[in-house]
Amino acid sequence: MEKEKTCDRCHQPVSELNKTYRAMYEGPEIEEYEQILDEYISEAYPGEIWEDNINELEAKYGPEKVDKAFLYDQLCNTVGSSWECVDCICK
Numbered sequence: 001m002e003k004e005k006t007c008d009r010c011h012q013p014v015s016e017l018n019k020t021y022r023a024m025y026e027g028p029e030i031e032e033y034e035q036i037l038d039e040y041i042s043e044a045y046p047g048e049i050w051e052d053n054i055n056e057l058e059a060k061y062g063p064e065k066v067d068k069a070f071l072y073d074q075l076c077n078t079v080g081s082s083w084e085c086v087d088c089i090c091k
C-alpha cells in the first residue's frame with residue numbers, strides 16, 4: 001500500500017505535493033530578540049582573537065533570553081525544504 005501523502009504545512013492528505021523552501025521561523029518579528037541581536041557586537045582581531053559583548057548582554061537580559069535570541073536568529077536564517085499542497089504553496 002502506498003503511503004499517504006500529507007502536506008507539511010496543513011497536514012491534510014493530498015494527491016499532489018510541491019516542493020518549496022521556507023525559513024524555519026516564519027512568525028512575526030520578536031522585538032525583544034531583535035533588540036538583543038542589534039546590540040550584539042563581535043569583532044575578530046588578527047591572531048584569532050575574538051571579542052564580543054555577550055557577557056554584557058547576558059548581564060543585561062539574562063543568559064536564557066540571550067540564548068533564545070540567538071536561536072531565533074538561527075531559525076530565521078535556516079531554510080529547509082517543505083512539501084506542500086497547492087493551497088499552502090501559494091500562501
Ligand SMILES: [Zn+2]
Nearest residue numbers: 007010085088
Ligand atoms: Zn497544505
